[in-house]
Amino acid sequence: MPDVPIVVLYVSEHYLRGLPDERIWSESYQKPFWINLIHGVHSVPLTLLGVLVGLGLAAPELTAFFASALLHALEDLPVHNRDAHRHFLPLSHYRFISPLSYWDVAHHGKTVALVEALLVLVAAGFIWPRVSTPGHAALVAVGVWYAFNYWKTFLR
Template sequence: MNTPSHAIVNLALFSQFSLPQANLAIAVGAILPDFPIFLFYGWAKFIRKLPERQIWSESYWQPGLQNWVALFHSIPVAILVAIWADYCGWETGKWLFMSMVFHSLGDLPVHHDDAHRHFFPFSDYRLISPISYWDPQHYGRIVAGVEVLAVWVATAVSFPGVASSIGKGLMVTIAGLSAIAYVYIYARPLVQDYKKG
């Protein structure tokens, strides 16, 4: 799933169990697993000025970076820290790390050749799913459409529980941009191909 989608879907999933005060921790926890990837991309693109192809086909797969990505996507590590936070009475930490768990659970079924090691450091296993959230060769067009629909439903579900007008504005913006991106990336080329044919 795309990173912003995780935040909205997680807010909807947890809204039945958490207080509104937990919303920020849930949103941060939902995007935190991808943080090392964003840092790496910023460094590779804007400091090293590497071409996109080299960034994603070579540099991204370096063992050091992959270990950080695996750690931030580790389901067992996030569960253990969430249990520890709950034991210590740290509510914010509990929701943050549980949201990280749900980010990774959302990623498991929609990553093909870019699958993460979700059981690191206990295992280097990668679940190679037959579907991808982005790759058209692995049903990416369909999965991306389902993701946009999920974001819109999750926005409707969690919107009433978000007290902040900034938070509500961000949710609506993300939902709108997800639909625009889907049309631009997947639907527009189909229309152009139809016109050519």
């Protein structure tokens, strides 16, 4: 869920406004509304607070939602270089600039993206027997998305 605002930004700017990728990432993404929203939903303190609220309310779905957002933020932390999020909002505007990137080949992007895709495949294999047919379709869609984007970004 923390990446949903990024998807909404990209789809609205690329498909509805016709902006090229470079302008989306260098201009639209940098606008205060988008950057603050994206960094806010990647905030470790805010997602941890959500987990604690879910636990306090004895709401397992809410707890799981915020726990998954927290895990996403923690996974993002070591794989963002020049596009690092402010993972400690609202306590700090600090950005951890990792030596690794999931997309930038100058920072091992090809390898990091492959490792990420393999981890997603392993997780999908773990989840597969625990979900119904619609869940299977979602897992296949995620696998196809990862494969296509890896090919488009690194192999083409």
